[in-house]
Amino acid sequence: MGVFDVETLVIGAGAVGLATARALSMSGREVMVLERHDLIGSETSARNSEVIHAGIYYPKDSLKARTCVEGKEQLYRFCAEHGVAHERIGKLIVASDKGQVAELESIRAKAAANGVEDLKVLSRADVASLEPELNSEGALLSPSTGIIDSHGYMLALQGELEALGGQVVLNTDVVALAVLPGGGFAVTVAAEGEGGEPYVLTCRELILSAGHDAPRLGAELSGAKAPKSYLAKGSYFKLAGRAPFSQLVYPVPEPGGLGVHLTFDLQHQARFGPDVEWVDHVDYRVDPARGEKFYAAIRRYWPGLPDNSLVPDYSGIRPKISGPGEAAADFHVDNFSNHGIAGFVALYGIESPGLTASLSLAQTVLARL
Known part of the structure; x- marks a missing residue:
C-alpha cells in the first residue's frame, strides 16, 4: 500500500x-x-x-442495455443467495389504443437486440383474461421484470x-x-x-x-x-386501497419517458409514477397538485381508477447528465x-x-x- x-x-x-x-x-x-x-x-x-x-428500452450496445441485462440475472442470483426480499412479478406494457399496437413489435425487436428474448405478445383477449380491469388493445408481457427490497x-x-x-x-x-x-x-x-x-x-x-x-x-x-449535471425530479403517488392487478403495468412509452406506470412494493401496495420535473436543487417534498395530472394518464389503461384515490407518497431525483429536450x-x-x-x-x-x-x-x- x-x-x-x-x-x-x-x-x-x-x-x-x-x-x-x-x-x-x-x-x-x-x-x-x-x-x-x-x-x-x-x-x-x-x-x-x-x-x-x-x-427492454435502452439503445442497442449501450452500457445501460448491457449492464441492465447482465445485472438483472446477477441481481436475482444475489438476492436468492443472500436472502434479500424480491419477487419476479412480471410486467405488462399496454397498448391502450389501436394506434399503439404497432409500437409493441418495435419494443419487442429493441428488447431482442439487447438480448431480452422472453417477451410475449398478448392479444386484447389475452390481456383481458390476465387483467380484466385493463383497457388494452394488446400488450407485451415481460416475465423477467421484478421488484426488490432495495x-x-x-x-x-x-x-x-x-x-x-x-x-x-x-x-x-x-x-x-x-x-x-x-x-x-x-x-x-x-x-x-x-x-x-x-x-x-x-x-x-x-x-x-x-x-x-x-x-x-x-x-x-x-x-x-x-x-x-441536471436534476430531474419524479414524484410518486400511492393508491388508497388495493389495485386489481397482479403485475406491474406500464403504458407504451411516449416521447420524453416511460409514462406514468403502476408498480408494487413487496407488500403489493400500488404506487404510480414517476413524472418528470426539472429542478435546480434537491427538494423531496411532493406537491399534491401534481397528482391531478396522473388521473387522465392512468385512466387510459385503467378506466376504473377511483376519484380522489391517489395520495402523495415520495419523490426521487434522477442524477442526469442530459438536460431537457436532449436525448437520454x-x-x-x-x-x-x-x-x-x-x-x-x-x-x-x-x-x-x-x-x-x-x-x-x-x-x-x-x-x-
Missing part, C-alpha cells in the same frame, strides 16, 4: 458504490467507502420504483464488503479531490462539528460513485471532461482513456436502471480500473 492511508477509496454508499466496493474487496484490495449521510443509499438508491428491469439489498452488499475487510464510513462529506504529484489522490473531508478541522485521506485508487455530486467532484480532477445519455464509467488520470474511475449519470445494473457496473469499474 505504500504511503497511502487506504489503497482504494469509493465515494458514495449507494447501490452502485457498495456493489463496486464489494467487487474491489473480492479482488483483494483494501477498500473504504465514504458516505456523507448517516445512512447508506439514502438518495437515488432509496427513492425509485424498486423495479428489477428487464433491459435497502435490504444494500445491507447485504455492506455486510459482505465488511466480511471481506472493507469499511463503510458514514457522516463523511467529501468536499475536495486532488491528484498527488507522485500518483494517487488526496480526498478532503469536511470538518466534524463546530470548531473541527477538515482532514485529508490519501489513496492509490479512487472510485467516484457520488450520484448527484459526481460531476462537481469529478470536475476538480478532470476539469471539462466531467459532464454537466448513456451511463458513463470514465477511466484513464477518458480523462488521462491513472487509478481514477468516475461514474456519471447512473439513473435508472442503475439499481438493476449495479453488480454488472461493479464489474465494469473493476475492468476499467
